[in-house]
Amino acid sequence: MTNGSRRGVFTSLFGNKKAQKNQNELCVRPPYHHVGYDFLDHCVTCKDTPCMNACEEKIIVLSAATHIPYLDFTKGGCTFCEACARACPSGVLSLTCNDEKDLHVKAKIDIIACMAWHQSLCNSCLDACEPRAIQFLGLWKPQIEMDVCNGCGMCVGICPSSAIIIQEEKKT
16 A cells, blocks of 8 residues: 555545645645745746656646645655656756755644544554654654654655644744
8 A cells, every 4th residue: 555545545535634724824835845945935836837747746736826836745744856856847846956965944742632642553654654764652752853754755644643743944
């Protein structure tokens, strides 16, 4: 069973309203954009949305208000495949401007909502986390190692209890 098909089963059974609310509050831009400038000032929102069409995971969507692309982690996560950057005709997304495989956001587990924290055998987030930032203390207590988390969001949509949210990275 693929991550996408499991995600569909769980979200149809449990809903994903919390993750959608978080998604609406935090706007994460596609990777490979220039860090430190206002994305709204540079993205010209192409007529045929090449970055959206190129995205293998189909997580790049347009904001209804601004028509500027952002990542919707309720649909899946970013694999950093570089397709969006290669498809961007205006250079807003470019492989030369940010080669880090990091979105400068981090995942956070709401232990009140997390099934594993309440002794239910669930490790959906562990299976989905490619950088292996999620570690379990025993069977029940998942923790996210912030220095390993790249903010890809793979764990968000797969969580059956919507216990994982994406937040801005805290600078230390």
